[in-house]
Amino acid sequence: MAIFKTKPTSIRETRATPRRGILLVDDEPDILDAIAESLSDRYRVETATCGEEGLDLLARLGASEIQAIIADQRMPGMSGVEFLDRARCLYPEVGRIVLTGYTDFQAAVQSINQCKASAFLLKPFDRGDLLNTIEKVLHEADLRNQAVRNLTLKGIAGSRMRAFLQSHATITDSDATVLIQGETGTGKELVARALHDNSHRAGKPFVAIHCAALPETLFEAELFGHRQGAFTGAHRDRKGRVNQARGGTLFIDEVGEIPPSVQGKLLRFFQSGEYQRVGCDMVGHADVRIVAATHRNLREMVEEGSFRQDLYYRLNVLVLSVPALRERLGDLQELVEMFLMKYSKGAKTLSRQALMVLHGYDYPGNVRQLEHCIQRACALCQIGEIGPHHLSPEILEHFGRHQPLDDGAYRFEELTNAELKAARALVSKHAVEKLERTFLKQLMARFDSIVAAARHAGMARAYLHRLLTKHQLRPPKPSSERSTEQARASSRSINPTK
């Protein structure tokens, strides 16, 4: 397929920064060579023919050698956008361009909105387009990296989460409205605080209003304030959150819950900075940056008619989508360490098995759920390490239902009855059967007599027999029988014709 439109180039060629590194990834060798050649007089070009190879190369060379990546969207295995997204986790500071045909245009636009790619180029393009896009992406990356160097992310655990914020570093200091999307408990408020702490408003107030917690009747008064006597219970004048946030940031959490009766007034405030306290004719003015958050799909709410379209457009300026915890389980260990420090002052540690159980869960309540689980475990665990039995019942239950115990993922280093009893308490009823079977199989493999196995496990022989019968497992064969069988088998294999 032709990659360049025509012969180069009507576009003014700019002088590039001396020899910066570009990583090119395309599964078609001819195209790879053509692009590499067209760039080689300006950049150091590295090439890879698939995403996996590109990631290896990037990990080896690092961001000091590679400043921008260009990847074709259509590649077998990992797509271009997938590759760029994984490259972003490794080195968020590197600029990322996706090459796309017209049919994948939507995917390319979406990748930009989700910050997986920094720019896209529609095929066929000419050399001028390519050079301009590279220079633009490199320039933006320089600005972002400058912002990243100045970014403080205190209290935020998890390299994936920090990379997410770093990839949005340039918007922290803007006054534009930000809409943070994400499931409940993913850390949206933490992101809002990070935006505020890294803006020129950092010395001014950060004021949050949690819309889901407010009754409709009090909403307007809470947001804009009220005069004494404005309604029953308004015993004195009160400033609203907008007023408290003057010069700083107003964080509107669960913005989708704002009652329709207040949405119009909020829109007016967004557009002009003007508002009126309840029961007061005077118009106030406040300069605040708006950061809103929601776990709901506002676009769908607009279609249903429960959210004003004009307010939606006003909010939908810069959109950050915070990934769910199950999509970034690589952050889990660091989060656990942070919460152990918070709730036990670092006195408690987590056992390997407990960490494995935590890794197997999907966290519908995200980081908040994990935090509560560790807080509870710290309270329950009096001595020693936190084990699986200190974790929340729903996490253990899930582990019991989904973890294949037979595949050796869950090992019992000490094959004793006491260990079996302890393990029984850890997992749900549903998993006990699997657990017993695993226990018995490992025990049978280790001992060649039921007497020795029962003695080691600290259980009565009759009980071990009953367990074996229940699971339809055969008792171990004495070693003399085993060796006779082995001898028979080997003689058969020496002379297969017999």
Ligand SMILES: Nc1ncnc2c1ncn2[C@@H]1O[C@H](COP(=O)(O)OP(=O)(O)OP(=O)(O)O)[C@@H](O)[C@H]1O
């Ligand atoms: N990356 C993180 N590092 C440390 N703590 C975190 C992180 N993400 C979330 N938390 C903690 O998890 C809890 C929930 O976070 P937060 O309130 O910001 O979530 P949210 O998405 O705003 O939730 P909701 O949608 O319910 O309002 C908080 O205690 C917060 O401190």
